[in-house]
Amino acid sequence: MEHFRKLSVSKKQSGCIGVLTGAVLSALLIQPLRLLPPGGLNVLAASGIYLLLMAGGWLAGCRWNEGQGADMEPQDIPNDSACCKILDTSVIIDGRILDICKAGFLEGEIIIPAFVLDELRHIADSADPLRRNRGRRGLDMLNKLQNEVGCPVRIVQQDYNDVEEVDVKLLRLCREMGGAVLTNDYNLNKVAGVTGVQVLNINELAGALRPVVLPGEEMQVHLVREGKEPGQGVAYLDDGTMVVVENGRRRVGETLDVIVTTVLQTNAGRMIFSRLKSGEDRAV
Numbered sequence: 092m093e094h095f096r097k098l099s100v101s102k103k104q105s106g107c108i109g110v111l112t113g114a115v116l117s118a119l120l121i122q123p124l125r126l127l128p129p130g131g132l133n134v135l136a137a138s139g140i141y142l143l144l145m146a147g148g149w150l151a152g153c154r155w156n157e158g159q160g161a162d163m164e165p166q167d168i169p170n171d172s173a174c175c176k177i178l179d180t181s182v183i184i185d186g187r188i189l190d191i192c193k194a195g196f197l198e199g200e201i202i203i204p205a206f207v208l209d210e211l212r213h214i215a216d217s218a219d220p221l222r223r224n225r226g227r228r229g230l231d232m233l234n235k236l237q238n239e240v241g242c243p244v245r246i247v248q249q250d251y252n253d254v255e256e257v258d259v260k261l262l263r264l265c266r267e268m269g270g271a272v273l274t275n276d277y278n279l280n281k282v283a284g285v286t287g288v289q290v291l292n293i294n295e296l297a298g299a300l301r302p303v304v305l306p307g308e309e310m311q312v313h314l315v316r317e318g319k320e321p322g323q324g325v326a327y328l329d330d331g332t333m334v335v336v337e338n339g340r341r342r343v344g345e346t347l348d349v350i351v352t353t354v355l356q357t358n359a360g361r362m363i364f365s366r367l368k369s370g371e372d373r374a375v
Contacts, residue, residue, distance in 0.1 A: 113144035115374055120144070130231055176291065177202040179261055180210050181273050183228040187293055189314025194239040201244045202270060204231065206260050208246065218361035262288050306351050312365075313346045314339050334363045369373075 121137040176199055182188050183203075191197050194262050196326050211233070215226030229245075237244050249258045258279050271289035274280060283290040304310070312326035317340050324339025336342075349365040 092273075102296070105155055106149045108148070108150070109148030109155075110145045110312045111148070112152075113146070113148030114141065116148075117141040135222045147218065149150075156193065159242055173201040174289070175202050176273045177204065177261065177265050177268070177270045178207065179272060179274040179276060179279060180207050180214075180229065180257065182293055183207070183211065183232050184214075184225050185275050185293060186232050187297070189232055189235055189240065191293075192236065192242055193295075197242060199239075199242075199270075201236065201242055202268065203244065203246045204250075204261065204264055205246060205248045206250050206257055210218035210257050224263065233277055258282065265289075298361070301332065301361065304351055306353060307349060307366065308336075308351045309312055310351065310365070311346060311348050312336065314343045317343060328363075330364060332361050334365055337364070337366045339367060 117140045122141055144365055154316055176197060178188065178201065182284040188197075192201070211226055212227045213226070215230055217223045217226060243318075245264050247264070249264060249267075254260050254263070261272055261279070264270075264285055265283075265288045266286075272279070272283055273291045273293070274283075274321075275292075275293040280290050280292050312328070312334050314326050314336060316325050317323065317327045318335055322338050322340050324336040324337075324341075324343050326334040326336060328334060334349070336347070337352075339347070339349075348368040350368055351363055353364040353366050355362045355364065
C-alpha cells in the first residue's frame with residue numbers, strides 16, 4: 092500500500108488503464124467457458140484469467156509510463172547555455188572570469204585557443220613594463236583557471252595561418268565549434284554580433300549587476316577631485332561609477348552624505364548626479 096502511495100499520478104492513471112484493458116480482454120477470453128457445464132473449475136479458471144490479465148495490464152501500463160517519462164528526462168533536453176565558452180585575450184587579462192567561474196555562473200567547457208595563448212606570451216615578453224605586467228597577469232589567470240576552477244578548461248591547438256588578426260581567428264573558431272566568445276572588448280563584441288556569433292560580454296554583465304540607484308536616495312561618497320563644471324566635486328563608487336556632487340569642489344578629500352538627483356546611463360557607463368545633503372551645503 093505504501094508503494095502505491097509513492098507512485099506518481101500519471102503512473103497510477105496508466106496502471107488503471109492497463110487494468111481496464113486486461114478486464115476487457117479477460118471478458119472476451121472466458122466466453123468459451125460459458126459453453127461448458129457449470130462447475131467450480133470454470134469459476135476458478137475465469138477468476139484466474141481475470142487476475143492474470145488485470146495484473147499484467149497494471150504492470151504494462153506502469154512500464155509504458157516509465158518509458159514515456161524517460162524520454163523527457165531533464166538531462167536529455169538540449170541546453171544551449173551549456174555550449175563551450177571561448178575566451179579572448181582581454182577577458183583573460185581582466186581576471187573577473189575567474190570569480191564568475193568560481194561562483195558557478197558559467198556552464199560548459201572553457202576553451203583557450205592556442206593563438207590567444209601565444210598572444211598572451213608575446214604581451215608578457217614586451218619591453219613595455221605596463222604591457223608586460225598585463226601579459227603576466229593574463230598567464231597567472233590562466234593558471235588559476237586550470238587549477239582552481241571546477242569547470243573543464245581545454246587548450247585548442249587549431250590555428251588559421253591564412254589570417255593574421257587574432258579576433259578574426261577567434262570568431263572563425265567560435266563558428267566552427269558552435270561556441271560563444273567571452274570578451275570585454277567593445278569592438279569584438281560588435282563584430283561578433285554582426286557575424287552572428289554568440290557573445291558574452293563581461294562588462295555588460297557587470298553593468299547588469301550594479302545596484303539600482305534612484306533619485307532621492309542617500310549615499311555616502313568620498314570626493315577625490317574637482318569636476319569639469321564650476322563648483323562640482325567628483326567621487327567614485329566601488330564599481331567605478333562616477334558620482335558628480337554639486338557644490339562639492341571645496342569639499343574634495345572629504346567623505347560626505349549626498350542625495351541622488353539624476354542617474355544618467357550612457358554607452359560608456361553610468362553617471363550619478365547628486366547634491367550635498369541638507370545642512371552640509373556650503374557656498375562656493
